[in-house]
Amino acid sequence: MDRQMIARRFPLVSRSRPPGLTLAARVAELRKIVEESSGLDDLERVIRACEVCNKAALIASDCALPDLARELCWRQYDALTQTRPIPAWAGKLALQPVLNIARQLIREGDGDGAYQVLHGLLIAALNRTDTEIAGRRVDLRVVTASPDDHELLSKLLWAALLADGARALALAGRWQEAAEHAAKNRGVGTRLLDGRQVTIVALVERGDINKATAMVGETLPAEPWEKAVAGLLRVYCRQAAGIGTNEDTTAMILGTLELFEHADPSTAVFRTRVGMTALDLTAGYDPEPALRLQRAVMTGAMSDAYASREVLGHASLRSAMISRQQQAMQAMVQAAGLGNGAIPHGLLVDLMASVARAEAQLIPLARS
Incomplete structure (x- = not known):
């Protein structure tokens, strides 16, 4: 067992996330959100506009375009903080893209940088000062109008540091x-x-x-x-102590297989990571239950680009695939643009047009 490699998979927490669709479908969704928001009330329009901006930045991050992802985050932050102080609801929306920069750093493997962002934001809020994030100053002295509103924002940043900070430090070892x-x-x-x-x-x-x-x-x-x-953690501990058994490992695999019996598409990546961790912990033990889990992980990943990328990056799973499975997963990852380093010109134009339309709704509404 490569204990360090397995440790890096934790923490494993089931959280819903958007499915790994094609890049074209994701860009089309942004356009649809903008078009359908025109008849909503002011608050809902701001929320929808922020959704477009957040999702556009995530697309850029997924496509390995970190500079564009950061730019989109800052554009949203700037749009919502042009006039200060702002109400607490707008403050939450304004800080979300800055928190997303930390999450982008986690996805890029920079746990140290992500923790600095999260910790810096909370300290700045608690001390009513400013902090530097990705080369920019973020002023948290007069974001909100009242002490109660400021306390709400501080609680938001505390919660983000608690959850994402633990992941960032774990990623950094x-x-x-x-x-x-x-x-x-x-x-x-x-x-x-x-x-x-x-x-x-x-x-x-x-x-x-x-x-x-x-x-x-x-x-x-x-x-x-x-x-x-x-x-997983029980077997991880027992193997670290040198007392792992087939019974422990089989029970772990059966427990993991239960996750795949009622598969929620929004937690496909979580299930895949749990399955891969279980497989890593089965090395050297009874192969029959592991083969069942191997098949479940590969089948479950076939409908989600993020999950497919995880499986393709797992050496033993990749070597166990038939060529047709591997080609299908590679095609799905390619169509989603994951890690491509570019967005096709037509889709990029559409994406930026949706962002511009969202910002046009966002700026005047945030001032009201």
């Missing part, structure tokens, strides 16, 4: 800091969310495997996916 971060921010809890998972991995990393194993056993899962992840 800073497990002890991730665990300390979770404890300091009351983020460990009894459920198997980000804070508890990084704490368990941190204990294993420092050799306190008995405590890590006990922490897995004391978890109080509230949803089925937490039981599956608990199975």
Whole structure:
């Protein structure tokens, strides 16, 4: 078992995300949102306009265009903060694209940079000062009109640091800091969310495997996916202690397979990552249950470009594919533009036109 490689897959938390559609479909969706927002009330129009801007930046990030992704985030932030102070609802929408910059950095593999963004924003809000984000100053002194509104924004930034900060530190391999971060921010809890998972991995990393194993056993899962992840962590701990068994591994695989029986398209990437982690933990054990899981992971990834990209990047899964499966997944990833480093000219023109129309709605409404 490559313990370091497996550790980097955590935390594994089931969160809904948009399906991995084709790039053309995603750009068309932006245009549709803009067109359908004209008859809505002012607040709904602002929300829809922000949705267009957020999704456009995500598309740019997915296509490996980080400069464009950052530009779109800043354009949205600037549009909403031209006139200050702003109401709390607008402040939340204005800070979302800045938080998205941290999430872009996480997707790009820069956990250290992402944590700096998240931590800097919260400290600036708490101290009513400014901070530097990706070469720009973000002033959080007079964003909102009242102390109560400012407190709401501070709570938003605290929640983002709690969840995304733990992931960022874990990505950077800073497990002890991730665990300390979770404890300091009351983020460990009894459920198997980000804070508890990084704490368990941190204990294993420092050799306190008995405590890590006990922490897995004391978890109080509230949803089925937490039981599956608990199975992964239980085997991870036992293998780190050199006492893993076929029984443990088989139970883990069966628990993981249950996730694939009621497949929600919005959690396809999560299921795929859980499945890949389970497969990595089965190396050297009974191959029959692992083959069932292997088939489930590959089948489940066939309908989502993000999940397909994950599977194509997994050496043992890729080698187990027949050429037709591999070609289908590669075509899906290509059609989605994931990692392409470019957006076809016609689609880029359409995307930027939708952003411009959204911003045209956003600026005057945000001032009202």
